[in-house]
Amino acid sequence: MNRRDDCYNRYVPQPSATAAADAVPLVPPVWGLLPEQLAHALTARGIPIRDDEARRVIAHRVAIDGARTIVRRPLSRALTSAIARASDPSDLEIVEKAVDPHDGFVKYLFRSPDGALSEAVRIPLEKPGCFSVCLSSQVGCAMGCVFCATGRLGLDRNLRAWEMVRAFCRVRDEAPGRITGAVFMGQGEPFHNYDEVIHAARILSHPCAGRISAQAITISTVGLVPQIRRYTAEGHRYRLIISLTSAVPARRAQLLPIAGRFTIEDVAAAIREHASRAKGRVTVAWVVMSGVNTGDDEVDALRSLLGDVPLRLNLIDVNDPREGGYRRASDEERKGFMNRLQVLGVPLVRRYSGGASRHAACGMLAAERIAPV
Ligand code: SF4
Known part of the structure; x- marks a missing residue:
């Protein structure tokens, strides 16, 4: 018996209102639903629920301070138990929590009901007492x-929206301060799981649910052109980061195999389109690797490719845990690269990627156990 079977077997459904309702699948885990979806799913199970009651259920499970600001009146006991009987009881289990003593980054390892392992990282922000969650x-x-x-792991499966939102809630519930943002930069390519990620972002920014500002939610992509175009066309207000890492076609293809499917010119066209529709700077990420992508050829290629587009450049030091893998640039090499990039006339930021001693930094997440909870 696998863990998922076990999970469902432990859940003993009570007799539902009608035989017809029994034929309807369980209501998905509440963390993955917006209030109107919960109301719809419960109605399909023969459980009538008002809109304000659905909002209170979601707020109670997902909102930061929902109990105080939204859930003013408790739900009736009958409705609460009907929802419990109808709902899928799946949850994420915390398998490990590892704190980096140097910078306070905290890595969480979660186990889903099917045994899949995924990670999230609590990131301390500059403002004291404020944190973001990398999902x-x-x-x-x-x-x-x-x-x-x-x-190097390859793809096992997409995470469902409820798993991402639940990971956010579990990290937030243990935080010694306020969680003010979320970044989809953990395991996986968010745009390869577009619908679930956008749905999770909607829940996280919903006033009855995660209640964090849409502008404080960041979604990154390594350059899936059709999804960038779709995202642009849909006009989302979340922040988008597009990882370029190299503007020299042959080198980019070597570093990012997806470049074999979407040429650098296609990515540049999608960036240009996004800048024009969103009427703002597009954030481009660059993973800096010593002796690989810090040369004059990169600066020249980037300038000719996107010199006319309002960009913001984020430089991130590589964190390759492999022995003999890609190395970080020295201060001198990085500084020289940053100086030469000034020719683009765009804001240039070196992003700190912390938690390296606990394998929590960018590029290090591999669902490995580091330390006991
Ligand atoms: S950097 Fe890692 S997690 Fe991100 S898209 Fe590439 S392989 Fe996937």
């Missing part, structure tokens, strides 16, 4: 970026 979108990743531990 995984998939178990493993199919993109195979050569400098990334997750890419």
